[in-house]
Amino acid sequence: MTTLYDCLIIGGGPAGLSAAIYASRAKLNTVVFEKSKIGGQAAITDDIENYPGSMEEATGPKIVKRMREQAEFFGTQFIMEEIRGIDINGKIKKVVTNRWCYEGKTIIIATGAEHIRLNVPGEKEFIGKGVSYCATCDADFFTDLDVIVVGGGDSAIQEALYLTKFAENVTILHRRDKLRANKCLQDKAFKNPKIKFIWNSVVEKIEGDGIVEKVIIRNVKTGELNEVKTDGVFVFIGMKPTTEIFKDLIDMDEKGYILTDENMRTNVPGVFAAGDCRAKLLRQIVTAAADGAIAAVAAERYIEELEC
Amino acid sequence: MVEVNKDNFDEVVKKEEKLVLIDFWGPKCEQCLALMPEVEKLEQKYADKVKFCKLDASQNRRLCISLKVLGLPTFQLYKNGEKVDEISKDVTIEKIEEMIKKHI
Structure with missing residues (x-):
């Protein structure tokens, strides 16, 4: 029964x-x-x-x-x-x-x-191969490597800070010219020597041979496209x-x-x-x-x- | 489940004629830890057809990168030493079993 x-x-x-x-x-x-x-x-x-x-x-x-x-x-x-x-x-x-x-x-x-996904070419293909939505799960893999964190809210900044314990360089890519994260997290991020910022930009495409090697980014103000070499893309653009x-x-x-x-x-x-x-x-x-x-x-x- | 690492990978996986399933896991991957007892049950079910292995990614980072694994959980399936299938991230025990069934 x-x-x-x-x-x-x-x-x-x-x-x-x-x-x-x-x-x-x-x-x-x-x-x-x-x-x-x-x-x-x-x-x-x-x-x-x-x-x-x-x-x-x-x-x-x-x-x-x-x-x-x-x-x-x-x-x-x-x-x-x-x-x-x-x-x-x-x-x-x-x-x-x-x-x-x-x-x-x-x-x-x-x-x-x-997590909301980026919905750009290469994202789905490289999940588990450099594209991640979970820093605590995957940060280990990126020890001494370079990663990009996409987003500007609390979780993006918190995860970027966590990633600095492993990665050599952490680049925060944000579509606006300022962060949305709370002040306390922002202060920590701006003070962290491993963190760099790319403002007003979005990911257009993720590329690599079997694993992530680079992303193509677009400046939303100028429309200019640029290539950024990276080993990992961590996506935190909202829920x-x-x-x-x-x-x-x-x-x-x-x-x-x-x-x-x-x-x-x-x-x-x-x-x-x-x-x-x-x-x-x-x-x-x-x-x-x-x-x-x-x-x-x-x-x-x-x-x-x-x-x- | 057989523990695979950089020293025994060729012996355990490459030279095996049976299907080989590798469970890439890590001590900090909660989803991996939750899946493992379920994977062990699958092992009992398919033991005659599939060799079940686990690989601690936190201890074998270079090996993982050479196998193009940069995220957990990941499951790879090998046949005659060649990778024939793979699932990553949104892994459920059903998806693992489906993958095994597809290749046996």
Whole structure:
């Protein structure tokens, strides 16, 4: 017989893990689905200086490992399967994975966001061959080599700073003439002798023989094309929500972020959203964790009302 | 899984007649670490047809670059010592199994 879970949580990043801790601690029968790695983006972020309480030696992997252990301690079950679809019409909600169909009273969507790609020739071909979206995963390969970081926001600058521990030269390529990253990160970047900047420029093409060797860049003000030799291209030009499979089922904004009220309720009763996949001002571990906690409590209330 | 490094690569991979799967991983690659137990299960399933190897990229950087691997996780498949297929980055256990099935 199929188990009827109280709470089906889709996504194992900080939002999903926090929801799992609160839900399973409240004795809800809880399961977390994660297709690749527990921890989401936090698992591939090296330094985490701004999560309250995390100071010395706080790295993303360490924080999420503890979150997972905490959820497991309270009884959360983890399933490493990829979600193919959901059925949210009836009182019993369904989550269909590549292997099974799971049933639950509530669903918490915590699928997060993913890196936007450049969409230029050579990008796809050189993924794993010099094009990367994860400095903590791949920085080792570029020890004493030259890399380009594309972007000017917090994550671009943070990853560029991380890469200076390995690479010989880090060039930040940004389409504007100033950075968007916070002041503290900007100061660190401007002071770092390994970091150079190319302003007002975008990548047109990535080229190489089997591995990345150079990029063609275009100055957006003059239209001038230039060739820059490099061994790696790290892309951090922004995020998009991982919500494609919920399209037309749940209300979203024009960018695909899920709309909720302040209690994380979507327009569908019994379906909640938490973390980076949700339309909101600030997408950080601290806000993801807060969303998850609220979603779990809202799910618990919903179940109580359903059963009385 | 057989540990591959620069010293035994030719012996373990190049001279093998069976299909060889190499799991390029690193201690800091969370996705690699999460995949590994699943890959070990695949090894049990395909042990008679495929030799399963793992290569710690953090210890074999030059070998990786010579094999044109500059990102994790990456899985390469060799047949008669020649690379016949490869997947990188958006790797799931299903994709690895599909790749193996395509070549056995």
